[in-house]
Every structure is written in structure tokens, then in C-alpha cells.
Amino acid sequence: MIRLWPFGHREPAITEEILGWADEVWPARARQLPFSGSLAWILRAEDHPWRGALEESLRRLETRWSPAELGVLAAEPYFDPFPWQERLSQHAHLIPVTVTVLGACVVRHPPPDIDARLEARLRVVFANPYAPLTPHLQVQRGEIAFTTQPPPTLEDYLALLTLLEPTSAVLDVIERLVMGDLDAPVNGPPPHGIGRGAARGYEVHLGPLNQQVPALLERLFQHGRLGYEVFARAAHCMPFAIGNLSQRADPRWRAPQADLSPFLRTVRDYSGRLAWDLAQDLSEDNYHLLKQMRGLRGNQYLVQAARLHDRLRLGRLVWKDYRFSDGLESGIVHLAAAAVEPASAEEHAQLVADLRQVRPQTLKAMLPIAWRARAPILDALGWSHALPLVEQIVSTAGLESAGPLEETDVRNSPDPNNGVLDVAAVRAALAQAGDDTARQVLALFRSAQVGARNTVRLIEALAGWERAWVEQGLAKRNQIAVKAFGLLPLERGAEEVAERYLFLRAFAREARSFGPQRQASEQAAAQVALANLAQNAGYPDVVRLEWAMEARLGSAVAQPGEIRSIEGYEVEIALDGFRPEIRVRRGGRILKSVPAAVRKSPAYAELADTIKQMRDQAARLRATLEQMMGDGASLTAEDIAGILRLPLGRAMLASLVLVDETGALGMLADDGAALVTLDGGRLPLRAPLRVAHPYDLYQDGSLGEWQRAIVRRRIVQPFAQVFRELYLLTPAEQGTSPRSRRFAGQPLDAAVASRLFQARGWEMGQDEIARPRKRLASASLTAVFEFPDAGHFLAEHPAVTSGEIWFEPSHGMARDPVPLADVPPRLFSEVMRDADLVVSVAQRDGAVRLSPEGYQRRGELVQALLTELGLPNVTVDGHFARIQGRRADYRVHLGSGAIHIEPGNHLCIVPASWGTDADGLFLPFADEGDRQVSIVVSKILLLAQDDQITDPTILAQIQRVQQG
Template sequence: MQSRRPAPEQTTRLAALRTFCDRALDDYPEFSHYDEFEPDFWEGIDLLRIADDWVRQHPKDGPKALADGFVFPTVWDDLEDRRDQQRYGLQYRLCDAWITTRPDAYALEQIGARLQHMLQYAFEDSDYPLPTDEDDPAYYRRSPDQAWAFPDVHACINRLSNYPSTPAWQTFAEWLLDGSWNREQPPSAPGGEQRKIADAYIYGHKEIQRIALSLLEAGRLDYPRFVRAANTWGRAMMFYSDDAGLDSDDVDLTRYADEDFDEDDANDEDPEDIDDESSQIDEIPTQEPAVAPPELANFTVRYVEDALAGLPHNAERLADTFRSVEVYQTRWLLQALAVIERLGITPNDFDSFGYTAAVLQYFLLLQDLPKNQSPELLAALSGFSRNTLLTALPYAGQASRVVLDALGWSDLQAFQREYLNIALAPRSGWGSDLPNTLDETVGVVDRYLLDKALAEADPDHLREYLAALEPSHWAFPETRVLLDAYQGIGRAALEKKLTRHAQPAMRIYGLLPVTGPDDVRQRYLTLKKLHKEVRKYGAQRQANSHAAVQAGLENLARVAGYPSVIRLEWAMESEIAESTVTATTIDGYDVTLEIDGLSPTLHICKGAKALKTAPPAIRKNADFIALKAQQTQLKEQIARFCRTLEAMMSSGESLALDELKPLLKMPAVRLLLEQLIMQADDAALGWLDSATLTVTDLEGRQHIAEKRLRIAHPFHLFMAGQLSAWQKEVVTHRRVQPFKQAFRELYLLTPAERDTGLWSNRFAGHRLKGKVAARLLQVRNWSTSSVEDIYYESKEHGIHAVFNFLDTGHYLSETEHFTFDTIAFYRDQKAIPLEQVPPLLFSEIMRDADLLVSVAHAADGYSTSHETLQRRAELVGELIQGLGLRNVRCEGHFLHITGQRANYRIHLGSAAIHIEPGNYLCIVPVGSSSTEFYLPFADTDKKMAEVLSKMFLLVDDLNITDSLILEQIQRADIPGAGHVIDA
């Protein structure tokens, strides 16, 4: 077989065109800054003007040369150098621009000849090197669509579909649609799927339909030709219409409508790596599909009826042809049922019918059924056997409820509705049967509706129904496990799945019936333990697992009779507190569990003597082990409530007194709340007396809470003009708050943010470490599953806060470094002005951003934010005054210390020390989990602790004994080597 090569006169024209394009790269100023990697470079080039210049210079053969240049491509790998690549890139685009806008008979002839050659010699020829004689099998090893450079089959069909419908064009279009060239492809592997050449070009729907329409208008498309075209091009020849009750959910994928020349992408990809239609998802057009001409719609209906009658012999071809069909009239359902009846298909062997079953599913799935049509359908269904109806039931779409009636199972209507509602949620997302998802409602059961459905269902009917669904796609094994658990079946197997952190099991676990007085509490603690354990996984699995745990808690709350998860949590924590054993005597040793500060501690005494540690004699005693377990449980409870109360403060949530009173039964909660500044009835600020439900303000006045209490946010203190006064109050009385409240960073809208309106640039430009940032965001409940959507959801306000980053990979954790860009807020997927963002939410989101930048920063020149420095300055100022440190003062961002050996200044952001006027003093503190000096909050700011440790060391510098530190102070002009101290 002779490969298709240009004739001598075509070769001459191509050489002249090549010379012109090579010269054009130098002569046309728009190419002076040529950059092949600039995505929009070619959009700014008037290619048609340059092609016109070529034709003016070669009026006789110029147009033919442009057609020749289009249909005789050069393989990218054969181009000699970068200049050659640039020249050919220009040549291809010039030719394409010309033949697209100026079609003529010669261009039609040449495009047709190339297309005909590619289809007729799909396995014998290629634009790329063919296999040698030693290769076996001796045909081109890639699929036909990978054998040709641009213009390939798709590109040629695209150009032809837009050409004028001349007699020559019509003759070629008939040949193309008839498919006489459509041979079977050699199998890629023994026993592999048998496909034909046209199967490689399933994305040409729009072009093939344009060609068919033109032939119809020319009177050259009758039904026999339509059948041959449909057998060749499948879905592309389906012209559905509402009148026929047929439609399509397919999309018009115009893959090459506006393609750019890029042979590297077009021809070097392994066809096995192409993800079918998913690779085209970015190119789905948004325009509404055109109404099908009546004649073509009638042809389609006739073709569909013949196809169904011809099953199963034509099933393999039809499985793709009808892959996207949607049916809206019962006649198609009835025709599919007739095929099932004719072939004797049963529920157990439906899947064994392969392609036939696939085709039948499309026509069984009725998309809509008005209630007034149900009686008519029910009468028609009475003519089919029980086996046929059972086979069709899980595929019948909106008709499934009528199939149930036809089977005599009307009592299962409610159960089927609940069964599908559970299994197919979330309807807006991917997957089914309790998928791993961020949706916290998946697997949560409406007990009233499910109980009602189970009560209505005849047990025998239900058993037969579930058995009939077992071989089908409605089997839903996870939903079956859920239904069993709901009825108290399979607990041991479910708990075994929990040890593997199976997410469906987490959702289902709460549904088990309550078996004893401690059952709810133990399951509550198990789910809380799972919430903690899954933090070891990646961002996506961790987020999905947390959603699954939340669904499990929701189910548990409903089973146990609580109105919400928060009420369940408070009741369980109260039970834990009430059941806590706090003291025992073991062999003469008195062991007591007490809360010191915020830490549960075991105190051990022998007579009047306190012991620092438990003696070996009692460590294995069951009562001592039980107290140790209670200590651990109490630590976890305090940590859980710290997180809960901080979240309540951050959101501004308030509690009605009847909601608060159960919480105050817990010693740990009383301890936490009494160290926090409370606001009574949105007015008075003060310390809480949990016994009297009063708050005491700064002047000592008591205010009785009438309706509600909330944990005051710094914004509330700021708006009341009392922020500084409350900071002084906290330090003066040496209170230790469970988390930062009075000294919490407060972020207010800046003038620059008011100007930008919809976004904040406050932290833009900071370089961050990917793994550190990803982990920090996950811990702070940000969604990080997609780098294009890093968000925090405020359910209270219906607002999503979004962090935008630059230079990221697919996941934050896989990117070594990336750059913070903007922060924005959205409601209902629309950006909202920053001025409309609730102040507490705005401040907390900015605090997360500041924390992210300070902890994950990758640059050496990082500077602490103004808000953080301000809070540190306020804290240091109050401590200086409270401790009476006369030789220390705080000015701006520096702490100044007048020592007896020298004068020092410490930067509040970096904790760097200078011996004034400007000599660096290197002191590196040893890391420690606790501090020996007072801080007014339990969640220690490590850098603040470092600043204070250095301050206390230098305040009394005469007591410094470390020789290396003393040497630096005494020789302030010599930096000296740093020395590690235990500060």
C-alpha cells in the first residue's frame, strides 16, 4: 500500500509556503516577541491577513498551497529545531484560517482525500513510523485516532461539516455516513472487545448531525441511508424529540471546534490513559440543543423500535448508541418489558445478558410519570409475568411504584421511598449507598418515616422484595446493613468495621437500639474517640470521617430521644461527670482526683504525708486503675468543652438558661465558665457565679441573667469600651482563662479592605510551607480537599470564607511552598462585601489566616501581624504593672529592660534581644511544655512565653551565671556564640 504523499506540484507549492512562513517570522512585527508557551499568543495574531498577503503574492497557486499545507502535516518530532517548530506552527494556523473562512472545491477535494485515506487505511498507514517486519502483530499498535497528526479524522470532519453543500460535498458526505469503510479493528488483546473504526470517533456528534441535516435538506437522506449512518455513527445520528417521548442527557462535545496546533498533546498520548468523555469535560458547550427536524425524529423513532425488536443480536452496537437516551413515555418501558418477556430474563440472570441488559436499562428508566397516567400503566403491566415485573422493578425509574402495585406490593410503597432516600443520598453529589462524603446528612434516618414504612410493610412481601433486588444495582449492601442495625441485627460485625474506621459503619453505629443504661454513653464516647483517631489520615478522608462521625452522633441522638446532637453531648458529658469516682482508699493510701487549675490531678496521701507519685503497691489495684481512667476521661472532657466553648465564643452563640443549667451540673464546665467573661442578656459583662446565674462587672455590681448568657468575644469588650479594663482585671486577679479571650487577637476591617470591597489582601504574598499549612487548616476545620476550594463554612450565617492560594499543586500537602493570595466571603455562591460579613466571623477568619502565616511561613523575612503584636504588648503591659516591675517598660513593638549589667530590648514578634544601643544578644530557650511564670490563658502562645522567659532572665541580670551569656553582655561589641539556656 502506497502511503499518501504530496504530488510533485504540491511539493513545489509547499516549499514556497514554507519559505514564506519562515520569512514572515522576521518580517511581521507581531512575531518579534514570539513565545510558544504564552497561552494567548496566537489570539492576538491576524492570521487571515497574513494568509491574504501570501495569496496576493501567489494569486495562481496560493489558495491551493494553503489547502495542501493543511492536509499534508509534518510530525512534530520530525521538525529540526525550535525555529522549524515556530515556522510550522505558523504555517498550520495560516492554512487552517484560510480553508475555514474561504472554502473552495480544491480544499474540499483535499480534505476529503485525506479523510478518506485515514478511514480506509486506518491500520495500514500512519503519519508516524510504522512497525517493522519483526513486530507482531503487523499493524499500527495504537488505536486509529492516535495514528494521525493534525488534521486528524475529527478535525477533517469538523471542517467539512461547515462547508457549503455542493453536489461534490454531498457525494462525499453520503460515503462518510454510509460507513462502507467501517471495518472491525484488530483486537488489542486475545478475547478483547471487538470494536470498529468509527468507535474511535465518538465525539463528533455536532459535526455528524450537521452533515446529516445538510443531506436531508438536499433530499439525499432516506431511511435506509439513515440506518446505515446510525449503525456507523451511533449516538451522533439520534435525533430525539419530546413528541416521541425520547430525549438525551448527552452533551455535544465539539472537541476540535477551535483546536490549536499542538501535536505533542494530540498524538503522543497513550490511548489507554484517555478517560473516555471525562477528558472532554472542560469543553462542554452551554447552548441549548437544536430542535430535531420532524423527519429525522421519525427516522430515530423507527430505528429505536426496530433496534428493540432486533435484540439481542444487535445489542453490542446499541449499548453505546443508546447510552444517553432518556424515556418519557410509557410505551418505551412497555417495549422493553416485552423484550424481557420474550427472552425469559429473570432478576437473577439479568446481568448475564450483558449488552442486552444495558440497552434495556435505558428504556426501562422512565424519567417522569404523572399520577393520572398510573392507572393506564397498571392495566398494561397486568399482561406481563411476575418474573418480568421483578426483573424490571429496580430499573423502572418513576414507574417503579406502579410496578410495586402490579406485583401486589402496595404496602411497600413507603418502605421503597425511605430505602431509596437513604441509599441514594446525597442526591446532589456523586455515588450512592452511603458514600464517603462531606455531607453530614447521609445515613441519618428519619425514624418516624422509617418506623411507619416498616409497620405498613408485610414481612413476607418485604423479604421477597429485598431478595428480588439482591442481584440488581438496588442491592445497596451498606443500606442493608443500616436497616439490620436499625432492627438490632449485626452489632458485632459493625463494631469490627469501626476498628478499621469504615465511614459507613460510623454513620450506622448510632442507629443500634439502646440495650442498657450505659449503652448510649459508651457509643457516644466511641464516636468521639473515632473523631480523634481519624486525624492521622489525609485531608479528604479525615474530613469525610468527621462528617460520618457527626452523622453517627445525629442518629444516636434520635435513637436515644434527644432533640439534637448538642443536647446529646451535654447529657452524656453530665452523666460522665456524675458517674466519676473522685476518691478511694487503697491499703491505707488516700487517693483523690481533683481539678487543679484546668488539669485533673491525682493526689496520694499516707496519713498526713502527701506523696509525689503512686507507690508500686497500689498501681495495679483495680480502684487505682479506675481512678486513672477517670482522670484520662476528665482530661478529654475538659478538652472537648474547651473546644466547644471557644467555638461558641467565636460564633457569638448564646445559651438560654434552661440549656445552660444542665451544663453547670458538671464541675469541669463550671470551672471553665467561671474563668471566662460572660455577657448577660446581650448587655452586662462580668464574671459568672454559676450558683446564682449572676455576672459581676468591673465595678463589682451583680447582674442577674434573665434569659440568656453568652461567652463574650473580644469584639464585645471592644464595642463596650472595656477591652483594656478586662485585660487588667484578668492579670490583676491572676486568672487563667481556658483559652485566649481577653487577650485574643481582634481583627477589624481596615480602610484598605473597605476599598477593595469583596476581598482582603491583608496576608497576600506570604510564602507558606504546604504540609504545615494543610495540617493546620485541617485541625481548624477548614475544608482542604481541593486547592481550588479552601473554605470554612459558617452554618450560623450561611457564609463560606475562602482562602485563595497561588502556585499550588493538586493538594496543599503535596506542594512544598505556595503563596497566600486573597480572602473572600460567599453566600449562596456569590461574593459578599467585607462590610456585610459579621464582625466576629471576620475576626476569627483573619485570626486563622494570621495563625497560618505565622506558623507555616517559609520566608526568613516574616513579620508578625499588627494584631498579634498589639495583643502581646497589652499582655506585657498588664503583667509589668501587675508584678510591679519598675525597670521594664513596653513601647511599640519592643520590651525595654534596664538591667544592672546593661540595657536590653526584646522584640515582641521575634523575641530577638539586643543590648542597647544595637548589639545582638543570643539566648536560645530550651523547649518546654509548661512555663514557670504566670500567663492569663491556658493555650500558651509559645513565642509570647519565650519573650516573657527572656524578660524574667534579664530583669535580674546580676543573677545570670552562664559564662557565654555574660561574655556577650560584657563584650557587647562582639556578638559571640549563642548559648542554650532553660528559660
């Protein structure tokens, strides 16, 4: 039993009792309670893990004292805690536990004078916020360290008001608190280091008041005690608390389908009424309070803002950070921003009439701030012809769809759609507005800083008014200038389009030299610029622009098969699969290296530059076709003709399985006029076509047949198509839908994971929890991969753990995950493939771990290759290939390539040890990043013919096993 020294004339028997068994009842983790709010925290969650300890504590106390005695005994130390707490220098870790138990006693058995005790204590706290009521008690035990006042804190006492039985007396205390009657001047100066302090107690305690007052007001409402006068007085003495409460009533802060509770409807109505009262007599003394009234909606506020602005003869209004700025202008901005589009023609006409009573200068200042009422403001100005232009500004900047804390405007972003204009619509809007009005409208939106400044830049670039700024920005790699570059008027036709295309491709390539965040945003800026350029030049989309430019550029340089004579040598551009290269011959023999005389020739330099362009082209074509496969994008007859005009495009398209609109599968015939089916039949080419996804082949039941056919015909595909990993929705995922835990719980290297995500086109946004996102434009969905233990960005800490994956709508305010079964299977498979790549490669221990889909893909590939090669002594069994050799039996792991001589002896082989170039092995796809597949297959082929091995190191290992 812990003995406490008596203080005054009373011995605190209840605290002595609690401390006697606290260590026994409360688990060690529970003894590390927060300094405040513990009681409310535990009582409001019935399944709270420490609820049992609290109930056991109350049972013990109720066994010793009657309810009436217990309430009084607990109230004494709870409302006068410091004399006994300062005695606990050796047991400070139990102070929060003791306070929590005492508070629970007061809630369950309140003394008759609980309201008087509580109010008296609150008055002391507000009047003496800086008083050193407890000597500086510092105890480092666990996480407990009090340097000023231990609990109960003001937050505890305020929480008590929400937990006590709502008697009339308790509600009276709440009412007096929220109306400011308990506030008092602060006694004494603040301690050294706190600053100049505040004049009144409520100002010192803004934090707990802002947190608890909304709940107290709701309690008054529930018992019919929240009138407008109480609300208004609460707003005057605690504006931030009421502002936070009114924010909850703002429709932009909740899901569209969620209805306001009766309490929040009352808050909304009272906030609007108070805002209107303040607006009638706006002054330097009350505009701060006006700005705390959130969620205002109504054109009466706009009219009043216009009248105030007109009467005060103010100039421009600035939206940016107006909530944190001073001056009457910020209050007027707040009122003007409450404007709404009139609901009827009569309301529109009345609003126009009211607005015409003020100066045109006022209306111009209002237009960008009150953009929700843009039509009546423009009518009042006589600028109705500029409405389409304002609509384009609002939609492009994202003002309409942005949430309260979301950034608007075009910005530096990894989003490849951020900054893409509807060029035809903006051109038409500019033409309708006319130069003079358009310039004025754009200048107003830029100067008001409403979150459309960069949008204005883009529109001005399209109009041809910002060429100098764009050119200067390009030199500095300004990403907004890059996005605008594709919009500048084209003065030299197709030649200028090609020049811009090459510049933007080079810009994206040069971005690789920067860090991952900048690299992603710069590459996205180049993609936005290409999308703008495509529209500007009359192409339906970026893909068609790319094909047209590649065909144009390809026709201007040397072609594969072309031979030139340089310094007596024959120099040829040849295709090794899809990789262009230079071959030098002399006397009919291909030389292993380029002679110095050839290398120094200007003609050779020209060919080398051509090779570089062709390799870049090959990479772009490969990426485009792979993306089209994943998205399910269609190829028109014109698209196909454009691809076939490119030698590399023809080679790539001819190696892929295509599917027509009837679902028929085949490969392009040599003449490009038909599809050749598995059995060799010809189907007339019926566009549009798609690049078949493995899911198409799986659904058709022909995936295995196509795999065998590709291997048999020795076809190399530009990327893994028929041997691509296929991820189908599993029963487990159906059970956890709308979230998948397929790749959850894996410890990963954060930096490696971040790089892999960005390479696969995921956006690395910042949030309280890092959540890489990938936009799936074809389905208007966004894939989200959560990392619950990451920082604000994925690579903030070295190690992270993978979490759940889900899909949510890309547009609108709703962000609820969609059921996994509703996600298009192709897109589901591609997202899971990305996730598998990250989880497999970024393992914290550096190992590469294949998923079941990864092992299945390698097993299918090995089986197809070995069947074609006629090697019956090799079988695929789960994660292993088993080989019956002439010298021994072997087991090769399909993931790591590790080899064991049965029954369990390790065999060490590295590719260089048998002189085989693993990269030269036939594989049915040209993915450069999967060299490990070549190594695994090469080892299997070597061991399948182990009687032909001559390498002494390998033979010595095998012989040691044979000899025992």
C-alpha cells in the first residue's frame, strides 16, 4: 500500500486506495495514458481495451464506499488535485490513471453540488492559466513527464460537462461557459519563454475550447437550450470554435449523399443569420468574426458585398489567403464568395438589377471572387458574350470541383492531364468574347489570385499573347511554360509541329537526370504539352500526333536496310529485333567493331544520330502499344496505316495478337490486309482493332495455344503480351471488397518502391499517409495503393509496409472505393501487375520474391520453350523446374535461378562460367528489364544437356556430389 502524506486536515483516502492497487488492475500500457481526455476517450468506446480496467477500479471503490460517499470523496481531489499530486514524485506515472478513475466516479456518482464545484474550478483555471500551481514536477518513467500542470486539465473538465447527466444545473454551467460568462482577466504574467501572453483566460485556452465547445453546443441543442442569442454570444467570445463548427455544416465538407443532422442544420441557419447581421454593419471590429462563418450560400451576401465595396470605393479584391489577411476587403471577399447561380430566370433578373446599382469597377472586382454567379455579374457588366470564356477558366482551373482544402489551378504535378485545354472550346470562347473583353476578363482572374493564374497563362498563350513569357520559361524549365508551349499559335505548319514535338520529347528525356519528384512532374508537363499540341495541330489525341510525327521524322532520315559507303566500308542501318543498330561490312564480312576511319566521318555521325532517334522512337512506340493494350484503346484503319508506314511500327504491330470488334483473334498478315488466326486462316481486317490483353486470350480459352504458337514461330514481341502475368479477382478479394489485401503486409525499401511506382506512371502525392495513385482515364477510376506506416511521402522513411489497394472515382467529390468486381478486368490486372512488381523487387532484404502469378508466368514460358525444343527430361513443378540429366538430377528455382543437385546439394553456376550470353537466348518478348528470365532459362537448358558440359568448375561440383 502506497502511503500519502496528509495535507490540510483531510487525508485523501480515495487516492490512497486507488494507488494501492493501480499497478495491479491497470496493464502497463494503460498506465501510459495521455495527460488529458483519458476518461472521455475510454467511456465513449464500449470496446475500448482499457474499459475493463476502469470498470474493475469502480467495482473495488463501490465495494468500499456508498455511492453518496464515493461521489464526494472523488470530487475533493478531482477539483483540487494539486496538493496530493505534488506528493507523488515517485509515482507520477499513476497520476493519469488516478485522475481517470476519480473522473469516472464523479460521472457515475456526482455529488449534489457538482455544478458549483465544476464552475468554481473552471473560473480558477481561466483566471490563472499561467499560475505554477504545481512545482515543476519532472518524472521520467515510461512516457510520463510533467513540467507544469498534470491532469485534470481544462480538457478533462470540459469533457466532464459532456459526460455528466444533463441536469438543469449542469446545462446552466455549459450555457454560461459558451456565452463567455466564465471568462476572466488573466492573473499575473506568463512564464518566461511563453511570449507576451493573452489578456483573458479564454484566449489562453483556445485549443481545448475549440475542440470541446462544438460538443457542448450540441448538448444544449439536444435539450432545447441553444437559441440564436446563445450561439451569437458564443461566436463573439470563441469565434474559432464556432467557425470550426459551421465548417461541418458546409456541404463541401461532406459526401453528397450525407444529410445534415438537425443540430448542424441549426448551426447553418444561425451562421447565416449572424453573418447577415454582421454584414449590415461591417467594421474593423467584426470582420474577423464574419470570416469564421463558413458554408454561406446566397446572393444576398453578394449584393451586400457589392454595396459595401461600392460605398467604401475599394479597388481590386484578392482571394488568396483572405482568411488569414486583415482588412475590410477580406470580409467583403468572404461575403462575395457565398454567391450562387440563381435558381430561376426571375432570380437572375433581380440579381442583375441589384448589381447594376453599383459601379462597373465593383462588378469587375466581384467577378473572379463570385464566379459562382458569373452569368448575372457578366450581364450586369454588359459582358454576357464573355460567359463561355469564364466557364473555360473555371473548369480548367478546377474551381467547381475542388474541395475546401484542395489546390486549384494548373500546377506542377505528376498528373498528365493537369493543364490540358479543350483547345476548340477555348478558341471559340476567345473569339466570342473579343480581344478587348477577353484581355480584361483574364487580367481580372489573374490579379484576384483565385487559383486560376496559370490557367490564364495557358489561355493567353493559345491566344498568342504570351509567346515571350513562354520562350523565357522554356529556358528555365518552367513547367507551366512547357504546358503552354504546345498552345502557342502555329505559324509554320507541320514543320513547326515537328520541331515542338522533338523539343518536348527531349525535355521529357532530360528530366531523368533529376530527382524522382521533379522527374515525374516534368515528364507529366511534357505529356500535357503534347496533348495541347495535338489539339492545336488538329490531331484527335497524342497517340495520333506521335504516329504522324514519327512517320514524318522517319521519312527524313535513313531507313533500315539502307547501305552507305564510308571510307571504303559498307555501313548499314539494321534492325536486331526492335533495336536499330549500325553494321559495318568489308568484303562481305560483318566487322565486330567500327573502324576509327568510319567513326570519324561526318556521314557516320549522321547515321549514329539516326540510330539514336530510331531507338527513342522504338521506346515510344513500345510504350504506346503497351499502354493501349492495358487501356483497351482502339486502333482505327487510319491508325493502322500510320503505324505500318513506320518500319519499327510495322515490326511491332505484326508481332502482337490483335482482336477485332467481333472478338476474333489473330496476327497481322504480311500484306497488312487481314488477321491470321491460330490455324492459319485469314480474316478480313475489320477496324477498329485492339491489342489483345492476356485477359482477352484467357476469356477466349486460347491463351496456352497462343503461347505455344508464339514460341513455335520464334516471334519476339516488343513487350510481354501472351506471357504477361494475368491477375484475376480472387475469392479472398471478393470477401474483402472494395479493398484488396493481395500485396499487404510486405516490408519494402521505400526509395526503391518510390522509383518503381514513378517508372510505372503512378503519382506520388503527399498526404497524412502516403498513397501512390494511378489514374485510369479509360474507366474514370484512380487506383490507390496505401502504405499505412509511411510518412507524408513514400520515401520519407527508409522502410515502409505495403497496405491495401482500392479503386475510387477520378471525378466528383465522392471518394468511396468502388467494388472490385466493377473494375474492368484488364485494368485490374494491370494495376495488380504494377503492385506485384513493386512488392517483388523492393523487398527490404534485397531479395526478389515472385507472386503466384509471377511463378505461373515463368512456368508457362519455360514449359513452352522446352516443349518446342523437344526436351522431355524437364518438367515444371510449382516454383521449380526439375531436370533429369545424364550426370545427375537437378532442381532450378524459377524465381532466383538457384540450382540444387538432388537430393539437396547446392550447385553454383554464374552465366559467365559457361561462356553463354544469356541476353542472346531466344525469348518471345523483348522486355529489357527481365534479364533474370534469360538466366533461369539458360541454366535449365544447360543442365538438360549436362553430358555436354565442359566447364571444369561445374563438372567438379557435380562429381563431388556423385562421389558422396
